[in-house]
Amino acid sequence: MKKVYEPLFTPWKVGNVEIPNRIVQVSMGGTSLFGWLEPCHFDKEAAHHILGRAQDGVGLVLPGMQCVRDTMGRRWLYQNKKMFKDLAAWMPEFHKTGSKLFIQLAGGFGRSMAINDMFVKMLENKVFGAIAKPIVDIEYSCASAGETPNRWYPSIKSRMMTIEEIQEMVEAFAKTAKMCKDAGVDGVEIHAVHEGYTLDQFTIANMNYRTDQYGGSFENRFRLPVEIVQAIKRECGDDFPVSLRYSVVSKTKGWLQGALPGEEFEEFGRDMAESEKAVKYLEDAGYDMFNCDNGTYDAWYWCHPPVYMPDNCNFEEVKHIKKFTSKPVVCAGKMNIEFAAEAIKKGEIDGLGIARQNLVDPHWVTKIKEGREDEIKPCIRCHNACFSFAKSKHTANTQPLFDSLQLARCALTPETMQHNRYKIVPTNKPKNVAIVGAGFGGLEAALVLKKRGHNPIVFEKDDKMFGLYNTAAAMSFKDADKALMAWYERELKKYDIPVKLNTEVKDIIPLLKKYDDVIVSVGTYSKELNIPGFEKTRSFTDLLTTEEGKKWDKIVFLGGGQSSCEAALDKALEGKHPVVVEFLDDLITAPGTCLANSSYLRDALPFNNVPVHLRSSVTEIGDGYCMIKNFETNEEWKEECDAVINGIGFVPNDRFSSYKYKNLHRVGTCVKWGNLRHVIWGAWDVAMKI
Secondary structure: OOOOHHHHHEEEEOOOOEEEEOOEEEOOOHHHHHHOOOOOOOHHHHHHHHHHHHHOOOEEOOOOOOOOOOOOOEEEHOHHHHHHEEEEEEEHHHHHOEEEEEEEEEEEOOOOOOHHHHHHHHOOOHHHHHOOOOEHHHHHHEEOOOOOEEEOEEEEEEEEHHHHHHHHHHHHHHHHHHHHHHHOOOOOEEEEEEEEOOOHHHHOOOHHOOOOOOOOOOOHOOOHHHHHHHHHHHHHHOOOEEEEEEEEEEEEEEEOOEOOOOOOOOOOOHHHHHHHHHHHHHHHHHHOOEEOOOOEHHHHHHHHOOOOOOOOOOOOHHHHHHHHOOOOOEOOOOOHHHHHHHHHHOOOEEEEEEEHHHHHHHOHHHHHHHHHHHHOOOOOOOOOOOOOOOOOOOOOOOOOHHHHHOOOOOOOOOOOOOOOOOOOOOOOOOOEEEEOOHHHHHHHHHHHHHHOOOOOEOOOOOOOOOOHHHHHHOOOOOOHHHHHHHHHHHHHHHOOOOOOOOOOOOOOOOHHHHOEEEEEOOOOEEEEOOOHHHHHHHHHHHHHHHHHHHHEEEEEEEEEOHHHHHHHHHHHHHEEEEEEEOOOOOOOOHHHOOOHHHHHHHHHHOOOOOOEEEEEEEEEEEOOOOOOOOOOOEEEEEOOEEEEEOOEEEEEEOOOOOOOOOOOOOOOOOOOOOOHHHHHHHHHHHOOOO
C-alpha cells in the first residue's frame, strides 16, 4: 500500500465504539437492511451487499436510510419483531469482519418525497387518497414542519404534522434504536438534519411556519432532533453511539433554487453562522458523530454530486464546522481518496464518507491495500441506476415505479444489489464469439464472455475503441469518463481479449459461418430535421475532438438535451459563446437523467451566461449564421455563428437488424437508444446466455 493512504487505515472511536479504519460507507437509498419503500423486512440482497463492504474493509458501514414507519403498510419498524430476530442472527457474520455497523433511522421525506403521477393523484383526489391510505399513506409521507411546496411537484403542499404525530415519531426512534442495539448493532445514525428531509425541514426557518414548541426560535426548530437523541440515549444508554447525518450549510437560494460552487447568494436555508451554533447544540444534546455534507433537495447536486461538480465539493464547509465540535466529523461528497487521507492526517476531518464507489467496485478498498489502484473501476457520477429520480418543468418524478423501488444499483456494475440476477457462471461449452463494434456494449459483452470461459474477439471499423464516448469524454469535467475508458483498456489487456481496429464488417454472413455466435453492437445515427441548410450542421465530435471545432467561438446547439447542455457548459467554461435552442419549454426532458445532474446543468448555463431559447427552433442554417424562431412570440432573428451543432438526438443503427439467426445477437444503442446502464446491463443479458 502506498504511504499516502496510511492515514485511512488508522483506528478511531465514535463514543466508546472503536472503528478499525477511517473509511465510512454513507447510507444510500436502496441498501437498507429493512427494505426500501416496501413494507419492512430483513432484506437479504441488502445484507449481501452490506456484508461485502465489510469484507472488503470498509471500517464503518451504514446501510440505507430507513424510515421508522413503513412508507407502504404504515407499520412502525419496532412492531416487526421477526425482522430484528433475523438481524440478530446475521450480525455475528458481519462482526467477523471487524467492521462496525450503524443503522440509519429516518423521520421521513416531507416535501422531499419524490412523488410520481400516481401519488399526485392520491394527494389531489381525497377519495382516491383515502382508498389508498391503508397501503400507501402518501399524505403522511409528505407531512412536514409546515405547508411547504413539494420539490417534485410544487403545486402540492405538505401538510403540517401534528404534535401527537411528532411525539409518536420520537418514541418510535427510541424503540427502534433499542431493538437495533439488542440485535447487536453497534450504533444508529439519525437521518437527518441534512439534505432537506423532514428533520431538516423542522430546523430551517424558511421551511418551518409553526407557532408551537417545534417552531419559531432556534431552540424550538431544533427541538425534534434533540428530543430524538435524548429519547434514544434514555432507552439505550449513554454508551450507545448516535450519529447525525448533517448538512453544514444548505446552499439553497429559494424554493427549487440551488446555489452553484463559487456563486454569491443569500442563504435561504441554514447558513454557516447558524450551523456553527447548531453543531455545538446538537453535540450537547447527545450526538456522538456528525456525518457531513451540504445541500438540500433544492440544491441536490451538493448532496449527490454529478460529474460537473468539483472534487471534494463539501470539504471546506465540513473542515470549518469541525472547529465547533469535539465529536468526530466525516466528510462525504465526491471525495478524492488521496486528498481525504491527507485531510485525516492533518486532523481536518476524522473519516472519509464514500457512497457510489462502493457500488461500482466492491473491492476498491482491498485494491488500495494491495497497491492495485489501477484496477479500481471509477464511478462516473452518472446516477443512471443508483438514483435516477428525474423530472422536468411540468412533471413529477418520472422514474418508473419499479426503479424507484430498486435503488442503489450501478449502471457500470450490474451485479451490485442484483447478485442473483447478474453473475458470472462458467460455461461448460466454450464458444468462439465475434463482436462487431468496440463501444461499451461490445467490450462489456467481451469481458463477461471471457470470464465465463468463452473466446471473444472484437471487430471495430474505426482506429480506436469506445465510439461516441470518445466525444463525451473529451469535455473538461469528464476525467472520470476518461478513467473508465482507461480501465476498460487495461481489463481487455489483462484478459487477453483481441480487438481488431480499422476492421469494418460489411457482411455479417461470413462471421456467422466462422464463429459460434455473433454479437452486433454498432451504435447509432444522428437524427435529422427537414429544415433549409440542415446538411450544414456539425456534430458533437466535430466540436469537441477536432482542431477546427476547438477554434469555434459562437456555437448554436440545436436541441437542449443533456448532450447539448453538457457541451454548451464545457464551451462556456472555455470562454466561448454557446447558445442553446430547445423546442420544448424545459431542458433535458428525456426520462432517465437524475435531477441532481439535470438541475445542475439548468442552473449552470445561466450562471455562465449561456443564452437558452425555449419553445424555439432553428428554422434555417446558412454560412456563418442561422435563423431562430420563438414559437410563443413568433419572433424570428438571425444568429451569427461559427457552427450549428446537431443536438436533436440519435436513432439506433438498424444495420443487420433484418437478419434472423439464433446465434446472432444485438446489444446496446443499436437496439434502443439509452444510457450506459441500458448498454451494459443489456450486454450482460446477452453474454450470460451464450
